[in-house]
Structures are given as C-alpha cells and as structure tokens.
Amino acid sequence: xxxxxxxxxxxxxxxxxxxxxxxxxxxxxxxxxxxxxxxxxxxxxxxxxxxxxxxxxxxxxxxxxxxxxxxxxxxxxxxxxxxxxxxxxxxxxxxxxxxxxxxxxxxxxxxxxxxxxxxxxxxxxxxxxxxxxxxxxxxxxxxxxxxxxxxxxxxxxxxxxxxxxxxxxxxxxxxxxxxxxxxxxxxxxxxxxxxxxxxxxxxxxxxxxxxxxxxxxxxxxxxxxxxxxxxxxxxxxxxxxxxxxxxxxxxxxxxxxxxxxxxxxxxxxxxxxxxxxxxxxxxxxxxxxxxxxxxxxxxxxxxxxxxxxxxxxxxxxxxxxxxxxxxxxxxxxxxxxxxxxxxxxxx
Amino acid sequence: xxxxxxxxxxxxxxxxxxxxxxxxxxxxxxxxxxxxxxxxxxxxxxxxxxxxxxxxxxxxxxxxxxxxxxxxxxxxxxxxxxxxxxxxxxxxxxxxxxxxxxxxxxxxxxxxxxxxxxxxxxxxxxxxxxxxxxxxxxxxxxxxxxxxxxxxxxxxxxxxxxxxxxxxxxxxxxxxxxxxxxxxxxxxxxxxxxxxxxxxxxxxxxxxxxxxxxxxxxxxxxxxxxxxxxxxxxxxxxxxxxxxxxxxxxxxxxxxxxxxxxxxxxxxxxxxxxxxxxxxxxxxxxxxxxxxxxxxxxxxxxxxxxxxxxxxxxxxxxxxxxxxxxxxxxxxxxxxxxxxxxxxxxxxxxxxxxxxxxxxxxxxxxxxxxxxxxxxxxxxxxxxxxxxxxxxxxxxxxxxxxxxxxxxxxxxxxxxxxxxxxxxxxxxxxxxxxxxxxxxxxxxxxxxxxxxxxxxxxxxxxxxxxxxxxxxxxxxxxxxxxxxxxxxxxxxxxxxxxxxxxxxxxxxxxxxx
Numbered sequence: 001x002x003x004x005x006x007x008x009x010x011x012x013x014x015x016x017x018x019x020x021x022x023x024x025x026x027x028x029x030x031x032x033x034x035x036x037x038x039x040x041x042x043x044x045x046x047x048x049x050x051x052x053x054x055x056x057x058x059x060x061x062x063x064x065x066x067x068x069x070x071x072x073x074x075x076x077x078x079x080x081x082x083x084x085x086x087x088x089x090x091x092x093x094x095x096x097x098x099x100x101x102x103x104x105x106x107x108x109x110x111x112x113x114x115x116x117x118x119x120x121x122x123x124x125x126x127x128x129x130x131x132x133x134x135x136x137x138x139x140x141x142x143x144x145x146x147x148x149x150x151x152x153x154x155x156x157x158x159x160x161x162x163x164x165x166x167x168x169x170x171x172x173x174x175x176x177x178x179x180x181x182x183x184x185x186x187x188x189x190x191x192x193x194x195x196x197x198x199x200x201x202x203x204x205x206x207x208x209x210x211x212x213x214x215x216x217x218x219x220x221x222x223x224x225x226x227x228x229x230x231x232x233x234x235x236x237x238x239x240x241x242x243x244x245x246x247x248x249x250x251x252x253x254x255x256x257x258x259x260x261x262x263x264x265x266x267x268x269x270x271x272x273x274x275x276x277x278x279x280x281x282x283x284x285x286x287x288x289x290x291x292x293x294x295x296x297x298x299x300x301x302x303x304x305x306x307x308x309x310x311x312x313x314x315x316x317x318x319x320x321x322x323x324x325x326x327x328x329x330x331x332x333x334x335x336x337x338x339x340x341x342x343x344x345x346x347x
Numbered sequence: 348x349x350x351x352x353x354x355x356x357x358x359x360x361x362x363x364x365x366x367x368x369x370x371x372x373x374x375x376x377x378x379x380x381x382x383x384x385x386x387x388x389x390x391x392x393x394x395x396x397x398x399x400x401x402x403x404x405x406x407x408x409x410x411x412x413x414x415x416x417x418x419x420x421x422x423x424x425x426x427x428x429x430x431x432x433x434x435x436x437x438x439x440x441x442x443x444x445x446x447x448x449x450x451x452x453x454x455x456x457x458x459x460x461x462x463x464x465x466x467x468x469x470x471x472x473x474x475x476x477x478x479x480x481x482x483x484x485x486x487x488x489x490x491x492x493x494x495x496x497x498x499x500x501x502x503x504x505x506x507x508x509x510x511x512x513x514x515x516x517x518x519x520x521x522x523x524x525x526x527x528x529x530x531x532x533x534x535x536x537x538x539x540x541x542x543x544x545x546x547x548x549x550x551x552x553x554x555x556x557x558x559x560x561x562x563x564x565x566x567x568x569x570x571x572x573x574x575x576x577x578x579x580x581x582x583x584x585x586x587x588x589x590x591x592x593x594x595x596x597x598x599x600x601x602x603x604x605x606x607x608x609x610x611x612x613x614x615x616x617x618x619x620x621x622x623x624x625x626x627x628x629x630x631x632x633x634x635x636x637x638x639x640x641x642x643x644x645x646x647x648x649x650x651x652x653x654x655x656x657x658x659x660x661x662x663x664x665x666x667x668x669x670x671x672x673x674x675x676x677x678x679x680x681x682x683x684x685x686x687x688x689x690x691x692x693x694x695x696x697x698x699x700x701x702x703x704x705x706x707x708x709x710x711x712x713x714x715x716x717x718x719x720x721x722x723x724x725x726x727x728x729x730x731x732x733x734x735x736x737x738x739x740x741x742x743x744x745x746x747x748x749x750x751x752x753x754x755x756x757x758x759x760x761x762x763x764x765x766x767x768x769x770x771x772x773x774x775x776x777x778x779x780x781x782x783x784x785x786x787x788x789x790x791x792x793x794x795x796x797x798x799x800x801x802x803x804x805x806x807x808x809x810x811x812x813x814x815x816x817x818x819x820x821x822x823x824x825x826x827x828x829x830x831x832x833x834x835x836x837x838x839x840x841x842x843x844x845x846x847x848x849x850x851x852x853x854x855x856x857x858x859x860x
Binding site: 178181182184185186187188189190191192193219222223224257258261263266267269270271272273274284288292293294 | 360361365367442445476477479
C-alpha cells in the first residue's frame with residue numbers, strides 16, 4: 001500500500017504509517033531498527049532496492065532522505081516536505097518512507113527524521129554515495145548508533161579513507177571494509193593452520209580501490225610486517241600473498257568469483273569468493289550494531305603511521321589526495337605507472 | 348578441540364573483537380553412511396552446500412558418500428548436485444558448487460564388506476593429499492541403528508576410528524538411541540568402545556533449531572521472565588509436538604516403537620530440560636549437561652500411571668479435506684498392533700523451583716496441524732477487583748514459545764474491551780522470528796554439522812541424558828504393555844477424549860495449539 005503526502009509534516013507521516021498498517025491488517029510489527037538512507041534522486045532507487053532486500057533479514061523502517069535544495073533562489077527560499085509512505089509488499093518486510101525535502105528544509109533533515117524513528121530501536125544511517133566529512137557529528141549521523149559510509153563510491157576512494165580515519169566516531173563503518181569480510185575470514189582460516197613465521201605480504205587489486213588499501217592496512221596492522229600494494233586490472237581485489245619461511249600462502253582471485261588458495265605443503269584448492277551485492281553488504285552491516293574496533297584500528301593504522309613515519313611515506317603530496325598510510329600514497333599517487341610501491345609499514 | 352583453540356589464539360589475524368569473522372571449520376571431511384537415504388538427500392547434502400555457500404567450510408572440504416549403490420564419483424556428485432538444487436536454502440551458485448564438487452567422493456559397498464572399508468581408507472588418504480583435509484573426518488551414520496555395531500566395528504578394524512597425531516575422528520549418530528534403557532546402554536557401549544565419548548555427537552535436530560536455542564536467550568539474557576519462572580507463578584507447562592502426517596512408509600520402523608519412544612524420549616524431554624533447568628554457570632557443554640542432568644534427574648512420574656498417561660492410535664477419518672486411513676489399516680501394520688501414535692504424559696519435577704507444577708507432554712501423528720510449542724501457563728491473579736462478570740472471559744496468562752512452524756513467542760494476557768462497560772478479555776502479543784529477523788535463518792542441520800566439524804558439543808545430548816530419559820519413559824512403556832490398549836482418535840483432531848479427561852481430572856485443559 002502506498003500513500004502520497006505532499007507539503008506535509010512528520011506528524012502527518014506518522015499518522016499515515018499507522019493508517020497504512022491498519023489497512024494492510026498488520027497493526028503489530030516486529031521491526032528491529034530504523035535505517036536512514038541519505039541520498040539523492042539519482043542513487044535513491046538502487047539504494048532503496050538494496051535496503052528492501054536486506055530488510056528480509058532485518059525488518060526495518062526505512063527512511064530515505066532525498067535533499068532537493070533547489071536551483072533557483074526562489075526554490076531555495078521556500079521549504080516543503082513531500083513524502084511517500086509504502087507499507088506491504090513493495091517495501092520488503094518493513095515499511096518505507098521516502099522523504100523529499102525541498103528548499104531550506106534540506107538543511108534541517110534531522111527535524112523531519114527524529115519524530116519518525118522507531119521507539120527504542122537502534123538507528124542506522126547510510127550514505128550510499130557522498131558522506132559528510134565527519135559522519136558522527138553530522139546532524140543525521142548523530143541520531144544513529146551506526147553510520148555506514150562507502151569509500152568506494154567517492155570520487156577519490158583512497159582519500160576518503162583518510163577522511164574516515166580522521167573523522168572516526170565509534171559506530172562508524174564503511175562498505176569498503178564490509179566487502180573484505182570473506183577475504184579476511186579466508187585468510188584468518190588459512191592462518192588457523194600451522195604455518196611458519198610470516199615475513200612479508202603483498203596485496204594486489206585495482207587502482208583506486210579502497211577495499212584493497214584496507215586489506216593491506218589490516219594485514220600490516222595485525223601481522224606487524226611490511227605489506228606491498230600492487231596494482232592489477234581487477235575486478236576488485238585480485239590476490240594476497242603472505243611470504244613465510246616455508247613458502248608463500250597465496251589467495252588469488254582473477255575473475256571476481258572463484259579463488260585459488262595455495263598453502264605450502266598442501267594441495268591448491270578452489271574457494272568461492274564472490275563479489276557481493278550491496279544488499280548483502282547492508283545485511284551484514286545490520287547484523288552487529290556495536291562499534292567495530294577492528295575497522296577503527298585498521299583505518300587509523302594508516303593515519304597513525306603517516307604521523308610517525310611522516311616525510312618518507314607522505315612525500316610531497318596533497319594530504320587530502322589519499323595517503324591512507326603509505327599504502328594509499330603509493331597506490332593513488334603513483335597511479336598505474338608504478339605498481340609495487342611499498343605499502344604500510346609497522347610503527 | 349584444544350589443539351584448534353590454541354592454534355587460534357596464536358593467530359594474529361583473529362581477535363575476539365573482530366566479530367565479523369565467522370567460525371570456519373578447520374580442514375576436514377564428512378563421510379556419510381547411508382548416503383542414498385532420504386535424510387541425506389533432503390537435509391544433509393543441502394546443509395553442507397548451504398554451509399559452503401555461507402563460507403563456513405574449509406577450502407578443501409571433502410564429502411564422501413558410502414552406500415551399496417554402484418556409483419562413480421561423478422554419479423555421486425550429480426546426486427549431490429540435484430539434491431542441493433532441489434532442497435538447499437540458499438541460492439545455487441556455480442562457483443560454490445565447483446568448490447564443493449572437487450571434494451566429492453563415493454565408496455560403494457556393504458557394511459560388512461572389508462574391501463569397501465579399505466577403499467574408504469585409501470579414499471581418505473587420497474583426500475588428505477589432494478584436498479588437504481589433514482586426516483580430520485566425521486563419520487555420519489545415517490543408517491538404521493541395527494547397522495551401528497557393524498559400521499563402528501568396521502571403522503575400528505580398518506583403523507579409521509582414530510586419527511594420527513593431532514587429527515580427529517568423530518562419529519555422528521541419529522535417533523533412535525535405543526528403544527529402552529538397556530538397549531541405549533548397549534548402543535553407547537558399542538559406540539564408545541570405538542570412539543571416545545567426547546567424539547560422539549548425537550543429533551537431536553530440535554536442539555539445532557534457532558527457537559530452541561532462543562529458550563536459553565529468553566530465560567537467561569532477560570530479567571523479566573526469571574522472577575516468575577517458578578512454582579509461585581506458573582500453574583503448569585504444556586509441551587506439544589504434533590504432526591499432521593501419518594506414518595507414511597515408515598511402518599517397519601514405527602510399529603513397536605510408537606510416539607512416546609520416537610518423540611517424548613528425546614525431543615520433548617530435551618525441551619522440558621531446557622525449559623525447567625537452572626541457569627548454567629556457562630554455556631560450556633559440561634555446564635549445560637550438568638544442569639540438564641540435574642533437572643532430568645529430578646523428574647518424577649505420577650503414582651497412578653493409568654490416570655495420568657494416555658496413548659492413542661489415529662483412526663480412519665477425514666482430515667483437512669482428505670480421507671485418510673487409520674493406523675491399523677496402514678500398509679504393513681498388524682491390525683492388532685498396540686503401538687501408540689499419540690502419547691500424553693504428566694510429569695513433575697521435584698525441586699524447589701517446580702515442586703507441584705505439572706509438566707504435560709503430548710505428541711501424536713495425524714493431529715490437527717503440524718506444530719511444536721512450549722506453553723507456560725500462569726496462575727490466575729489471586730484477587731480480581733472487578734465487577735462479577737467483567738472477567739468471565741479472562742483465561743490464564745500464558746507464555747508460548749512456538750518452536751515450529753512460524754517460530755516465535757506469544758504472550759497472552761487480559762485486556763479491557765473498548766467500550767463503556769469494563770470487560771476483560773484475553774489478547775495475545777506476538778513476536779515472530781520471521782518478522783524480527785531473517786527469513787534465512789539457518790536450518791538445524793547446518794548448525795549441527797558445523798558444530799561437529801568445529802568440535803563444539805553444546806547442542807548435542809550426552810549419553811547420560813539419553814540414558815536418564817529412558818529411565819523416565821521405561822516405567823510408562825512397561826505399564827502400557829501390561830494394561831489396556833491405545834484409545835482411538837479420529838485423524839485430524841487433537842487426540843483421544845481420554846487425553847482431555849486426563850487434564851480435566853486436574854482441573855485443566857489442553858491448549859489448542
């Protein structure tokens with residue numbers, strides 16, 4: 001069921017939600033969280049689709065905030081709230097409200113969102129593309145326990161990781177990090193087995209790929225070794241190599257689908273390691289709503305390192321252009337011309 | 348298990364704070380005996396695929412089928428492929444299948460065939476080389492219990508029951524775990540003779556269900572239930588497992604066993620233990636088993652078994668729009684059979700928390716609908732300050748844990764009917780799993796197979812629990828053997844009249860689930 005409300009208020013939207021639920025015969029709902037999606041008209045469709053898919057695992061109230069400040073001074077001076085309330089089939093298992101905020105109201109989105117949050121349930125805020133510099137202090141972001149950004153969708157993915165590290169507030173997370181979970185679990189499982197000391201590592205992936213940088217940072221942080229960042233044609237991350245005294249532990253994925261794991265003294269094996277859809281990533285994010293300390297350590301590892309190892313890694317580059325750790329610096333600055341720069345080094 | 352955890356704690360990539368990383372089983376393989384059976388096709392193989400799809404199996408995971416049929420590895424892989432496509436919970440993905448198919452092997456043979464077990468041994472050795480399974484194998488005995496001695500002895504004889512070095516070998520067995528105390532002890536002796544008790548995993552698939560695990564969360568993670576979870580507030584507890592199907596093609600297995608042995612001894616007594624036990628010190632298997640044993644040990648039977656137990660057989664009738672046969676008319680059933688297809692018993696628990704609170708357990712085939720639930724019925728309020736008549740329609744408060752289908756929790760309480768006069772009527776408040784979480788909650792077998800590979804014995808009943816359950820049920824079966832015969836009930840109803848009378852004697856009535 002769909003109710004269109006033009007030039008409306010939060011109170012009328014709340015009443016509309018109750019009406020819609022009554023009419024569809026489901027007055028009680030077991031929604032577990034409110035998901036606020038901050039986006040624009042262009043990305044709204046895809047983002048809502050992913051959120052609806054994820055809502056089969058996490059029934060939620062989805063609030064899509066679409067800001068339309070307007071192009072002319074007259075439009076900018078006015079303020080209007082239009083809303084689309086969707087309950088039932090089209091809205092996945094929960095309910096969806098698309099909020100279009102015109103004119104001056106676009107600067108006060110939190111005033112609309114606050115009364116529409118589910119009582120007592122966690123709030124998650126997701127920016128599918130452009131995220132504020134510091135998500136935790138953003139008026140919408142500060143309503144949420146969990147803030148999801150996506151460095152990969154930014155103009156400068158690696159640079160935006162630096163921004164994430166600097167503006168980190170507990171509860172922040174990034175889809176570039178979520179995309180890594182299968183890689184990280186496979187590597188962790190490989191090291192569950194007996195292995196000799198790891199002396200060096202290399203991570204290979206597309207240029208301008210925030211996930212690849214994060215994986216390099218994670219390995220450098222956890223293993224306390226130098227990690228080399230290599231550039232390949234992708235898709236995404238294409239391989240990880242851990243150098244041990246007995247030989248290399250390799251996880252290679254050339255087609256974005258099926259990887260090959262080779263471990264010294266063991267046969268080579270295939271591992272399914274498919275690149276995941278946004279809906280799956282969001283579902284994973286919504287599973288845990290507490291701060292992700294490992295993400296913090298990883299993303300800040302680069303920045304910390306940058307401070308201590310200063311000049312050598314940073315070179316003479318614009319600090320904003322991406323030197324998340326040395327890894328970012330070499331990869332983004334050297335572009336494809338010079339693959340294989342030294343990446344993150346331990347403190 | 349100890350070797351695994353020590354290896355893990357030394358893993359620099361693992362961190363207790365890093366909770367995104369799932370528990371992945373170490374290098375290992377699963378050998379299924381009786382792989383052509385229904386259970387294997389409908390539950391086990393799909394569960395293995397679903398685990399692989401969720402990235403929870405080790406890279407070189409091996410699946411070995413053992414059966415009489417003359418198949419090649421490829422035929423077996425095709426069979427697994429078909430079973431997975433038809434029954435798996437998660438979508439079929441070619442790359443996951445490819446990873447799994449490379450580790451599929453088939454061994455043909457009878458259970459007393461020495462050459463077949465030698466082939467199995469060489470297959471396992473070959474897998475260790477080709478797939479890096481590291482000698483870790485779990486043997487899943489999906490075969491009738493009469494073959495257990497044969498299979499485990501063969502495993503021992505061919506040196507398959509013990510791994511070398513740090514590798515493990517585990518045995519997984521399905522119910523029935525015997526048909527009375529003596530046979531259960533025999534069975535345990537046979538299996539433990541070959542596998543150490545901590546490497547034997549008894550599958551009670553109910554314990555793998557999310558809702559059953561949620562009983563522990565509901566009771567021990569919340570504060571609002573524990574204070575009323577005792578004899579001061581609880582009037583009685585009803586635990587029901589109803590099936591709407593008949594015995595189908597299982598006449599050979601079912602006749603002589605009956606509903607009580609098939610269901611009450613394992614599933615219902617386990618549910619009773621989880622509902623009634625004290626808080627365990629931790630969720631370590633030992634602590635959990637200790638609490639379950641304590642409460643099962645405190646169970647007492649009523650003095651007059653004739654008055655407080657009922658058994659029945661379903662009779663020819665119309666059920667849900669279909670005409671169905673009575674039990675005695677089913678193929679392969681002796682028309683004079685005294686096997687129960689319905690059983691209801693009353694138990695009490697002699698401890699401070701539960702003394703005087705009856706636990707009514709019932710199960711049956713061809714009942715109204717398929718449902719499993721635990722209903723905790725509370726006492727009435729001691730005093731009602733309403734006009735007479737206002738609370739006439741008010742029943743007892745109840746908390747119902749719906750185990751399947753439509754998993755969730757219902758709370759029933761009184762509420763004022765809108766209007767000018769005061770009238771209080773029962774209403775329900777519902778929590779549905781399907782609504783609050785996931786339509787994709789894992790199947791019981793997924794969780795249980797993963798736990799076997801990880802060596803986590805939390806959700807598996809220990810042999811002491813099995814034996815204790817039989818000591819509870821054996822006297823009832825013995826009484827039934829000597830006295831009377833099963834009452835007939837029309838298929839599609841909620842059991843024989845005698846069962847209603849049994850509760851009416853206590854001034855109570857069965858809930859319609």
